Amino acid sequence: MEHPLFIYNTLTRKKENFVPLNPPFAGLYVCGPTVYGDPHLGHARPAITFDVLFRYLQHLGYRVRYVRNITDVGHLENDADEGEDKIQKKARLEELEPMEIVQYYTDRYHEFMDMIGVRRPSIEPRASGHIIEQLDMIDKIIKNGFAYEVNGSIYFDVEKYHKKFNYGKLSGRVLEDLYNNTRDLDGQGEKKKSFDFALWKKALPTHIMRWPSKWGQGFPGWHLECSVMSTKYLGETFDIHGGGMDLLFPHHECEIAQSVAANGQESVKYWMHNNMITINGQKMGKSLGNFITLEELFTGKHKLLEQAYAPMTIRFFILQAHYRSTLDFSNEALKAAEKGLIKLMEVCKQFDKIQPESKSTIDVKKIESELYVSINDDLNTASLIATIFENSKLVNRLVAKEDSISAEDLGTFKNLIHTFVFDVLGLAEASSAGTSSEALKVAVELLLQERVEAKKRKDFAACDRIRDRLAEAGILVKDTKEGFEWSLK
Ligand code: ZN
Numbered sequence: 001m002e003h004p005l006f007i008y009n010t011l012t013r014k015k016e017n018f019v020p021l022n023p024p025f026a027g028l029y030v031c032g033p034t035v036y037g038d039p040h041l042g043h044a045r046p047a048i049t050f051d052v053l054f055r056y057l058q059h060l061g062y063r064v065r066y067v068r069n070i071t072d073v074g075h076l077e078n079d080a081d082e083g084e085d086k087i088q089k090k091a092r093l094e095e096l097e098p099m100e101i102v103q104y105y106t107d108r109y110h111e112f113m114d115m116i117g118v119r120r121p122s123i124e125p126r127a128s129g130h131i132i133e134q135l136d137m138i139d140k141i142i143k144n145g146f147a148y149e150v151n152g153s154i155y156f157d158v159e160k161y162h163k164k165f166n167y168g169k170l171s172g173r174v175l176e177d178l179y180n181n182t183r184d185l186d187g188q189g190e191k192k193k194s195f196d197f198a199l200w201k202k203a204l205p206t207h208i209m210r211w212p213s214k215w216g217q218g219f220p221g222w223h224l225e226c227s228v229m230s231t232k233y234l235g236e237t238f239d240i241h242g243g244g245m246d247l248l249f250p251h252h253e254c255e256i257a258q259s260v261a262a263n264g265q266e267s268v269k270y271w272m273h274n275n276m277i278t279i280n281g282q283k284m285g286k287s288l289g290n291f292i293t294l295e296e297l298f299t300g301k302h303k304l305l306e307q308a309y310a311p312m313t314i315r316f317f318i319l320q321a322h323y324r325s326t327l328d329f330s331n332e333a334l335k336a337a338e339k340g341l342i343k344l345m346e347v348c349k350q351f352d353k354i355q356p357e358s359k360s361t362i363d364v365k366k367i368e369s370e371l372y373v374s375i376n377d378d379l380n381t382a383s384l385i386a387t388i389f390e391n392s393k394l395v396n397r398l399v400a401k402e403d404s405i406s407a408e409d410l411g412t413f414k415n416l417i418h419t420f421v422f423d424v425l426g427l428a429e430a431s432s433a434g435t436s437s438e439a440l441k442v443a444v445e446l447l448l449q450e451r452v453e454a455k456k457r458k459d460f461a462a463c464d465r466i467r468d469r470l471a472e473a474g475i476l477v478k479d480t481k482e483g484f485e486w487s488l489k
Pocket residue numbers: 030031032226251
């Protein structure tokens with residue numbers, strides 16, 4: 001290939017040429033959601049980042065098997081070891097079965113991911129459907145001497161593992177520091193060392209989500225499911241493992257330890273991590289009052305939001321930053337993204353206005369090369385979008401006949417831009433993607449038609465009532481010669 005794809009490997013801390021283990025196949029595993037709450041901004045970034053990787057690898061001709069799990073085994077609040085089970089807690093609060101919670105939020109997750117243009121993965125395995133495989137992996141780890149049982153729970157022996165291998169190689173954590181930082185905290189309980197982690201936890205009588213094992217009733221530790229489901233569907237070694245940077249430690253560090261302890265080798269060739277989202281410069285958190293769900297974002301119903309934002313605006317906004325940079329959400333930035341997306345869609349439409357000539361004065365090969373160079377530099381969607389905008393000047397010159405292009409080059413140029421914008425970046429017109437904004441448009445137009453009718457009958461009270469009620473709801477109505485215009489405040 002003329003321009004090879006380079007991706008930043010968190011494990012080696014450098015950009016590496018992507019070469020799959022078994023071309024033309026490419027295996028991609030990404031940690032999916034724990035389904036106990038509504039999808040929020042924090043879900044959108046990894047989903048969109050790895051959706052673009054999935055799309056781009058396919059575009060490059062790879063046969064990609066994309067596995068993204070659903071964490072539906074109730075895990076505990078404190079690093080999978082302590083506290084109440086999150087799904088069970090929600091079930092108790094909402095008076096539902098834990099699996100009703102799981103189904104509801106899995107459906108919500110799909111619904112919202114569809115809205116932001118995230119393609120469904122090839123396989124979406126659930127942790128609860130892989131208990132037998134998880135028990136099997138625990139057996140292997142025990143047999144190899146890296147886990148111990150205490151009172152019906154199984155813990156990974158981090159110190160013993162570290163003597164032979166390197167615990168901390170992915171995150172750069174030093175075991176001694178970890179020990180010093182964690183030994184005084186509560187919750188060590190029955191573990192030998194505070195940094196040991198649970199592979200299997202004995203279920204207390206109140207714990208609902210439980211499965212039988214030779215150590216009694218219990219449930220698997222959170223880290224285990226990803227080691228098990230990634231290798232089950234992608235093989236003992238596979239190409240790419242992705243996820244948010246918040247999962248790097250302990251989750252992914254523990255995944256490496258489990259795979260090595262069970263199989264004697266690491267399973268992942270390239271580790272990729274997307275950076276986090278901040279809101280007005282602050283970390284997002286329920287306690288900070290800046291926790292925004294996707295539904296709130298699409299309807300504008302959150303105290304920090306000045307308006308509703310279409311799902312495609314959110315996608316475009318996320319793609320405007322490189323996935324390894326932090327990304328700050330603010331109304332100004334989102335409004336700028338809204339305008340940016342409209343502008344990008346305009347660029348795509350401009351091609352139909354270009355009249356081909358007998359020969360080209362522009363170099364389409366050079367444009368093609370610039371586009372691939374941008375995205376091949378560690379999936380730099382920010383740079384790719386900037387390159388498309390730079391070339392939009394050329395498109396304008398072609399429309400204005402200040403430059404000329406042959407029919408063949410025009411076809412290539414248009415196809416290139418359209419492929420990158422629609423297929424690789426997965427963008428679309430903002431209005432066609434957001435069902436909520438489409439529905440709003442239909443409802444407002446219908447009301448305003450009623451108002452036109454009222455005006456014809458000289459029912460001015462009804463006219464004013466409709467206008468005032470819409471104004472209260474944040475919709476401004478302006479009378480024009482043709483009838484009306486409306487906009488969101
Ligand atoms: Zn995971």
